[in-house]
Amino acid sequence: xxxxxxxxxxxxxxxxxxxxxxxxxxxxxxxxxxxxxxxxxxxxxxxxxxxxxxxxxxxxxxxxxxxxxxxxxxxxxxxxxxxxxxxxxxxxxxxxxxxxxxxxxxxxxxxxxxxxxxxxxxxxxxxxxxxxxxxxxxxxxxxxxxxxxxxxxxxxxxxxxx
Amino acid sequence: xxxxxxxxxxxxxxxxxxxxxxxxxxxxxxxxxxxxxxxxxxxxxxxxxxxxxxxxxxxxxxxxxxxxxxxxxxxxxxxxxxxxxxxxxxxxxxxxxxxxxxxxxxxxxxxxxxxxxxxxxxxx
Numbered sequence: 001x002x003x004x005x006x007x008x009x010x011x012x013x014x015x016x017x018x019x020x021x022x023x024x025x026x027x028x029x030x031x032x033x034x035x036x037x038x039x040x041x042x043x044x045x046x047x048x049x050x051x052x053x054x055x056x057x058x059x060x061x062x063x064x065x066x067x068x069x070x071x072x073x074x075x076x077x078x079x080x081x082x083x084x085x086x087x088x089x090x091x092x093x094x095x096x097x098x099x100x101x102x103x104x105x106x107x108x109x110x111x112x113x114x115x116x117x118x119x120x121x122x123x124x125x126x127x128x129x130x131x132x133x134x135x136x137x138x139x140x141x142x143x144x145x146x147x148x149x150x151x152x153x154x155x156x157x158x159x160x161x162x
Numbered sequence: 163x164x165x166x167x168x169x170x171x172x173x174x175x176x177x178x179x180x181x182x183x184x185x186x187x188x189x190x191x192x193x194x195x196x197x198x199x200x201x202x203x204x205x206x207x208x209x210x211x212x213x214x215x216x217x218x219x220x221x222x223x224x225x226x227x228x229x230x231x232x233x234x235x236x237x238x239x240x241x242x243x244x245x246x247x248x249x250x251x252x253x254x255x256x257x258x259x260x261x262x263x264x265x266x267x268x269x270x271x272x273x274x275x276x277x278x279x280x281x282x283x284x285x286x
Contacts, residue, residue, distance in 0.1 A: 027270035037266040080178055102269050106247020112251055121220055123172060
C-alpha cells in the first residue's frame with residue numbers, strides 16, 4: 001500500500017451510480033430517473049457549479065460533483081426546505097459541497113470495507129463559473145456518472161492520480 | 163425539559179438541517195448554539211450549560227475526534243456527544259467512542275433516525 005497513486009481498484013461506474021442515487025434519494029428525496037456513464041467528460045469538465053473533495057490513502061484523487069447553477073440551487077433549496085429565491089451563492093456552494101461530502105463519505109465507507117484499504121477525506125470545495133479542471137488531464141483513472149433529475153442533469157465522478 | 167444543544171459542523175447547511183431535524187424528531191430544543199469547527203465548539207462548550215453536543219468528524223482546524231478528546235479532558239461535567247458524520251468506518255467510530263462520544267448517526271439521516279439515536283443517549 002502506498003500514500004500516492006492508486007494501490008487498489010476504485011469502484012465501478014455502476015457502484016458510483018448506486019451510491020450517488022442513494023444519497024440523492026435519502027438527503028433530498030430526489031430519485032434520479034436515469035443515469036449514464038460519462039467518465040471521459042471529466043477530462044474537459046466545463047460546468048457552472050463544481051464541487052471537489054480530495055482524498056489520500058491507498059488511493060490519491062478527488063470526488064467531483066458538477067451541474068448547472070439552476071439545478072444546484074434547486075437541490076440545495078429542497079434540502080433546506082427554502083425557496084430558491086432565498087438561496088445565496090454561499091448557501092448553494094455549502095449545500096452542494098455537503099451533498100458531495102455525503103456521496104464521498106458513503107463511497108469511502110463502502111470502499112474501505114475491503115481489508116487494508118484506507119481513504120482520508122478532506123473537506124469539500126465548490127466553485128462557480130465555467131471551470132476547466134486542468135488537473136483532470138493528468139488523471140490515471142476517471143469514472144463518472146450523469147444523473148437525470150426532474151430539474152436537469154448532474155455529474156458525480158471520481159478521479160485518481162499517480 | 164428543553165435541551166440546550168451545541169451543533170458543531172463546518173457546513174452551515176448541515177447545521178440548519180440538523181436543527182430542523184431535531185424539531186421534526188420531537189426533541190424539545192430550547193437553545194441551539196452553532197460552531198463551525200472543533201475549536202469553536204470547544205470554546206462554546208467551556209461556556210457550560212449544554213445538555214447535548216452533536217458533532218461532525220471531518221472538519222478543518224480541529225476535527226471531531228480531536229474535539230471529543232479535548233472536551234473529555236477539559237470540560238467537566240461533559241454532556242453527551244453524538245457524532246453526525248459520513249465517516250462510518252468502525253475505526254473512526256471506535257476512536258470517537260474512546261474519546262468520549264456516546265452515539266453515532268450516519269449522514270444522510272432522517273429525523274426519525276436522529277431522534278431514535280438521541281433519545282437513547284438522552285435517557286442514559
